[in-house]
Amino acid sequence: MATPSDAQRMEKIVSLCKRRGFIFQSSEIYGGLNGAWDYGPLGVELKRNLKNYWWRVMVHERDDVVGMDGAILTHPAVLKASGHVEGFSDPMIDCRTCKAHLRADQLVEKNGVQQCPNCGGKELTEARQFNLMFETHVGAAAEESSVAYLRPETAQSIFVQFKNILEVSRKKLPFGIAQIGKAFRNEINPRNFTFRSREFEQMELEYFCRPEQGMNLLEYWKEERLKFYENIGIPREKLHVLTVPDEERAFYSKGTYDIEYDFPFGRQELEGVAYRTDYDLSQHQKASAKSLDYFDEETKEKIIPHVVEPSAGVDRTVLAMICEAYAEDQAPNDKGEMESRIVLRFHPRMAPIKCAVFPLLKNKEPLVTKAKEIVALLRPQMTVFYDESGAIGRRYRRQDETGTPFCVTVDFETLGEKDPVLCDTVTLRDRDSMKQERVEIRKLTAILRERIR
């Protein structure tokens, strides 16, 4: 259960996201577009770091996975065959008092009576199915033959391109096709900041295999994906694996796990890992009348491969990383007095800015020159931020709030003015421990690269 302090924590996180340029409401100056969000300068870096790391471990570091990037506009036949046109819907109920449209699972029950969560109204309509897909028209004529959909998941273009990719990649089972990209769902009630949006990104892998490998691979991918979250700074004890019960699983799935995270607004799904059997390829083969089978050279048999799918949300994972990183603690100011600070303890691998560089004083030309030389030295290797304004303590605080794991300060020792032994050394300050160490400039790049990898 989320408590009031969790609600306050979430409010603080949303406000920090806006203040520091992680996430803004989309079309904000026109009143906002519900369910759509824009990522600012720091948010886009965090998101890219996440997507790049996912691509690295799921594609680049493996021999058995290749990538693709499919179109968002999708032929209606694809989504008819997949079952989305008929069945991709949520039950919707209207409140007759405040006119809110609600998902059936959002109603609250008091004394055995269902009520509207917004106004407490008890006058509710019957549930009816609401299709979540966004329909559009391709070309100049807005008639039925021109209908296309914005894809509701990236997975379908992988299934539809299965044969092409199999041929060009010459992979043997088991192998996977990975994709990161936008998906669109006209959610009845977008909520919890970016958690449930109408436009969002997914990171999906369709891992094709023989039928007898499916259940083992479901376990394998669940474990791989748990490791992934730990490697981006989400501790194992905040992650939970829900075995989706038979009655809630898609009829074609032989097993599904939801990987959940303890958000301040409750335990919620980050990713689904599903064994989808041969359902998708079989459906597309039937509907398109094109063969989507796999010829096994060893057994000389043709089979429709089965598939295990780890499907993660980019925006939800970004939100989980921000929620996990957010902390308030005590830090000394320039006079050595303790003050409260807000700090984002991102895993250095994920942090939007890896290192900030400060000259101790902005009006001492040799300090500024040296600091700018260090920026130029580090910039080809990592994201760097140069800041010369305000007291050093204030500059540290600003970087703590944006989650920068390391700060480098150029001082008079760096110039060799106090002790020639310290010439060309700088202080390297760690965000979490706030400890400072003296390091040689020539070793700085290697030290930082090791810590942010």
Ligand code: GAP
């Ligand atoms: N291809 C399977 C699939 O799309 P899903 O459980 O509907 O499965 C996978 O979606 C992931 O996509 C979810 O675990 C979640 O992280 C993300 N996701 C789904 N709907 C979302 C929404 N409305 N807003 C943000 N992320 C969403």
